[in-house]
Amino acid sequence: MTNAIEIKGVFKSFDGKRGRNLVLDDVSLSIAAGTFVTIVGASGCGKSTLLRIVAGLESADGGIVLVGGKEIAGPGVDRAMVFQDYSLFPWLTVAQNVLFSRRLSANKYDNLALERDAEEKRAASLISLVGLSASQDLYPSQLSGGMRQRIAIARALMSKPSIILMDEPFGALDAQTREVMQDLVLDVVEQEGTTIMFVTHDVEEALYLGTQVVLMSPHPGRIDTIYDVPLPKKRDEQMRIDPQFLQLKRTVMERIRDTVGLSLDRSAVGSIEAGA
Amino acid sequence: MSVSTTRAIWMDASPLKLDGPQATKAAREQSRAKRQWRLRGTLTSRQYALYAFLGVATPILLWAFVNEAGIVPKMFMPGPLDVLKRFWSWIANEGFAGDLTISVQRVSLGFLASLIIALPLGLVAGTFKPAEAFLEPAMDFIRYMPAVAFVPLMMLWCGVGENSKIAIIFVGTFFQMVLMFADDVRKVPMQQIEAAQTMGGTRREILYKVIFPSAAPALLTTCRITLGWAWTYLVVAEIVAANSGLGYSVLKAQRFLQTDKIFAGLIVIGFLGLIQDQLLRALHHALFPYLRRQ
Numbered sequence A: 001m002t003n004a005i006e007i008k009g010v011f012k013s014f015d016g017k018r019g020r021n022l023v024l025d026d027v028s029l030s031i032a033a034g035t036f037v038t039i040v041g042a043s044g045c046g047k048s049t050l051l052r053i054v055a056g057l058e059s060a061d062g063g064i065v066l067v068g069g070k071e072i073a074g075p076g077v078d079r080a081m082v083f084q085d086y087s088l089f090p091w092l093t094v095a096q097n098v099l100f101s102r103r104l105s106a107n108k109y110d111n112l113a114l115e116r117d118a119e120e121k122r123a124a125s126l127i128s129l130v131g132l133s134a135s136q137d138l139y140p141s142q143l144s145g146g147m148r149q150r151i152a153i154a155r156a157l158m159s160k161p162s163i164i165l166m167d168e169p170f171g172a173l174d175a176q177t178r179e180v181m182q183d184l185v186l187d188v189v190e191q192e193g194t195t196i197m198f199v200t201h202d203v204e205e206a207l208y209l210g211t212q213v214v215l216m217s218p219h220p221g222r223i224d225t226i227y228d229v230p231l232p233k234k235r236d237e238q239m240r241i242d243p244q245f246l247q248l249k250r251t252v253m254e255r256i257r258d259t260v261g262l263s264l265d266r267s268a269v270g271s272i273e274a275g276a
Numbered sequence B: 001m002s003v004s005t006t007r008a009i010w011m012d013a014s015p016l017k018l019d020g021p022q023a024t025k026a027a028r029e030q031s032r033a034k035r036q037w038r039l040r041g042t043l044t045s046r047q048y049a050l051y052a053f054l055g056v057a058t059p060i061l062l063w064a065f066v067n068e069a070g071i072v073p074k075m076f077m078p079g080p081l082d083v084l085k086r087f088w089s090w091i092a093n094e095g096f097a098g099d100l101t102i103s104v105q106r107v108s109l110g111f112l113a114s115l116i117i118a119l120p121l122g123l124v125a126g127t128f129k130p131a132e133a134f135l136e137p138a139m140d141f142i143r144y145m146p147a148v149a150f151v152p153l154m155m156l157w158c159g160v161g162e163n164s165k166i167a168i169i170f171v172g173t174f175f176q177m178v179l180m181f182a183d184d185v186r187k188v189p190m191q192q193i194e195a196a197q198t199m200g201g202t203r204r205e206i207l208y209k210v211i212f213p214s215a216a217p218a219l220l221t222t223c224r225i226t227l228g229w230a231w232t233y234l235v236v237a238e239i240v241a242a243n244s245g246l247g248y249s250v251l252k253a254q255r256f257l258q259t260d261k262i263f264a265g266l267i268v269i270g271f272l273g274l275i276q277d278q279l280l281r282a283l284h285h286a287l288f289p290y291l292r293r294q
């Protein structure tokens, strides 16, 4: 199987208060085509930075990133990105947002009329896939947070990217909407066969979505453990309470806690009250 | 409008149960009055108009009262009716239309000159760091020099003709405009720019198809604010260095002790500003329907 993404020995540091701050330290990761990889880890461990390097929005200080066997140089249409929020164009309607990419020269037409027609059909079917056909002429400000993220996903799918990078796309949504969105993403990915790199804070989300869960440790950011999720490819809500699933969830959460060196001393909580 | 609908919902929801229809009505009146003065409360558009009318009428009534009571000599402070009469004779036989035309023309030219140069500079300064570093500290320095102090220089350079007035308006608005435009552009969310980058947008395309439309409402607001300043500098220019225009008429009126005409001139200038402000607000409303909350 070919690797869709190959991250090899990537280093990255930023200027901090006290000199350079090493954020990614020799990170290597291979992601096979068509897999759904989720990335978890303590806050500030460099998950977003890694994703942004793969997107080409940030450049690595050392190491290389190969996409489809070729080294990347900046952002490309082969890698779409879904952000947590504020990435839709507020002056465009839902349909116009989804079709935005065709305003760019990166989408060259050989046969104008024919391809335009095909694109409009694809946009319409993506909008209906995310369940927003009735809202396609509304502006993003008229939609709920969950609806907006569905548009962002449809927009990312529009140009048929081989890879979609998602940085906590459901981080701002409530728990119910989030679960609906997770199933939506799974369905869409199955239909389109896209490779996904998905950053999240939520371990349950990571396990429910991912075929593999990559755990990163902080200061500096490194790949700590890669877990294979022992669930069938087709996920359903029942699996959230599967004992194996719950066991793995606990293991991952404990490991994250260990990587930060965080062990909560509960007796200390009692002493606060006693002191007061 | 959204204001009135929120209020309507509130009214239906208030469960005031008192005896008899009269009491209920009175209580409702009372609670309605309370709602108006609630922290960040709301008004219907009719209530709003009422308060606005009172806000305008009160100073005029006070003015009329002071005038009738003879507290201030008529020569220094004419009454509202005197001013109105004077305004009429200004229109009828003192060339008001000419004064108005020349002033509007100067403001328009000065403002447009400023806008045409400041807009591209602001876009570039708000988007590219080197351009920001090159332009902003320098502009920041110049904008603290009072535009009025440039009047002698402008007269030396441009003569006493139209150009010097336009130049003063330009100096008064241009530097601020560049800085404010750059700020507007910098407020475009990075995610919008990056989303376009991952869709393959070039720098040029992103500038025209993302940054500009995204900043457009803020840019128009900046225009509205700076156009107000342009009027201020117009009057300065006309008072210091002109022989026509509204500002000049006010100055000439002072020489002939025509206080009523000074008043008329001031009120006219205020009105023009108000009208222009309302027009630009309406334009904003029409151009950016997506900012309206339904």
Ligand SMILES: Nc1ncnc2c1ncn2[C@@H]1O[C@H](COP(=O)(O)OP(=O)(O)OP(=O)(O)O)[C@@H](O)[C@H]1O
Pocket: A014, A015, A023, A041, A042, A043, A044, A045, A046, A047, A048, A049, A050, A201
């Ligand atoms: N542009 C930047 N300039 C300076 N420091 C940065 C920059 N971007 C990230 N960092 C630093 O790099 C570290 C990793 O940041 P990153 O956003 O990748 O973490 P993260 O794992 O995504 O965290 P979170 O879970 O909170 O989103 C942090 O310490 C952050 O302060």
Ligand SMILES: [Mg+2]
Pocket: A047, A048, A049, A167
């Ligand atoms: Mg992050």
